[in-house]
Amino acid sequence: MNETVRRALVIGGGFSGMAAAIQLKRGGIEVDLVEIDPGWRSYGAGISLNGGTFRAFRTLGILDGFRAEGAMSDGVDIRGPQDQIFASLPTPSVVDGMPGNGGAMRPLLARLLAETVRAEGVDVRLGTSFTGIEDGADACRVGFTDGTTAGYDLVVGADGLNSAVRSALWPEAAKPRYIGQAVWRAVIPRPANLPTTAMWMGPKLKAGINHVSAAQSYLFMTEDRPTNDHVPPETHVATLKALLSRFPSPTLQAVADGLGDDSQIVYRPLEQLLLPAPWYKGRVVLIGDAAHATTPHMAAGAMIGLEDAIVLAEELARETSLPAALAAFQDRRWERCRMVVENSGRLAEIEQGHGTQEEHSKLMGMTLGALARPI
Numbered sequence: 001m002n003e004t005v006r007r008a009l010v011i012g013g014g015f016s017g018m019a020a021a022i023q024l025k026r027g028g029i030e031v032d033l034v035e036i037d038p039g040w041r042s043y044g045a046g047i048s049l050n051g052g053t054f055r056a057f058r059t060l061g062i063l064d065g066f067r068a069e070g071a072m073s074d075g076v077d078i079r080g081p082q083d084q085i086f087a088s089l090p091t092p093s094v095v096d097g098m099p100g101n102g103g104a105m106r107p108l109l110a111r112l113l114a115e116t117v118r119a120e121g122v123d124v125r126l127g128t129s130f131t132g133i134e135d136g137a138d139a140c141r142v143g144f145t146d147g148t149t150a151g152y153d154l155v156v157g158a159d160g161l162n163s164a165v166r167s168a169l170w171p172e173a174a175k176p177r178y179i180g181q182a183v184w185r186a187v188i189p190r191p192a193n194l195p196t197t198a199m200w201m202g203p204k205l206k207a208g209i210n211h212v213s214a215a216q217s218y219l220f221m222t223e224d225r226p227t228n229d230h231v232p233p234e235t236h237v238a239t240l241k242a243l244l245s246r247f248p249s250p251t252l253q254a255v256a257d258g259l260g261d262d263s264q265i266v267y268r269p270l271e272q273l274l275l276p277a278p279w280y281k282g283r284v285v286l287i288g289d290a291a292h293a294t295t296p297h298m299a300a301g302a303m304i305g306l307e308d309a310i311v312l313a314e315e316l317a318r319e320t321s322l323p324a325a326l327a328a329f330q331d332r333r334w335e336r337c338r339m340v341v342e343n344s345g346r347l348a349e350i351e352q353g354h355g356t357q358e359e360h361s362k363l364m365g366m367t368l369g370a371l372a373r374p375i
Contacts, residue, residue: 016288046218
């Protein structure tokens with residue numbers, strides 16, 4: 001164990017933050033986790049996963065829980081106007097012959113991780129965030145919104161795309177960049193005619209369906225939008241129905257007919273960010289979307305955030321000093337995370353007419369293969 005890190009603070013209780021708290025605590029470090037949301041809620045509908053994510057689940061100890069309630073399959077089918085299969089992209093198996101593709105409801109994964117955080121004995125403080133971080137030679141002194149202060153050997157900023165930790169310690173960092181697309185998501189009954197994830201490519205639109213349980217799937221659709229305009233929630237059902245009507249696919253037409261107020265429709269403009277290395281200063285390190293927010297085109301954003309947490313704990317256990325551990329963490333994470341952010345961004349450009357379908361399929365396949373490699 002790294003004797004220089006005995007106590008750590010994780011700021012942010014999302015997937016990356018919870019994973020960091022779990023792995024650091026297992027490494028013999030006392031861990032506090034603060035989450036600003038008093039309800040510790042998980043926002044969104046479904047989430048697409050790949051084999052590398054299952055590997056992270058196994059390390060974190062939530063793989064069996066996911067397998068019991070989530071969904072797995074092999075490959076991604078690119079389908080045509082009448083649902084005919086134009087191409088099938090392989091999704092490499094990474095864990096013990098398991099399928100290389102899958103999905104789950106976000107609240108399921110949040111619950112599995114939160115239960116594990118509690119079981120490991122992490123001190124969780126909800127409805128709390130930080131007011132200031134003073135990074136000293138011997139410790140970080142952190143002030144909290146509840147009026148308390150405490151000292152830590154390490155502070156992990158895992159507070160997402162609009163990270164307050166990043167703003168406080170990297171004020172010069174670029175802001176997240178809107179990429180000219182938005183994503184729609186909705187929960188739907190699982191279509192019986194789709195054995196695996198399916199996608200349909202259309203002008204200015206890409207639709208997909210991924211299974212998230214034995215009974216449910218989730219619809220995702222990327223829409224080209226040159227400007228980042230507000231879309232009133234009360235218009236979501238009608239707007240998504242109209243977008244789906246542009247596809248002649250019988251499957252998507254049936255999905256459109258079934259949409260309603262209970263479909264859990266979520267609309268989100270797509271933004272990306274890649275903080276230049278290093279992602280650490282002194283005793284503070286950023287992980288997950290706080291350092292590398294990606295668009296969902298490779299279904300790998302959650303995965304690389306979980307991997308950050310795992311690698312950080314591994315390097316703290318391996319290296320004898322904190323600076324050496326953080327440098328080793330950065331070396332292992334930079335290229336993989338850069339690839340996901342930049343390749344996902346390139347896929348978005350292609351979908352907006354700045355490339356070919358052949359390049360799109362090749363880039364997806366190459367990136368999936370790279371993500372199956374060890375971290």
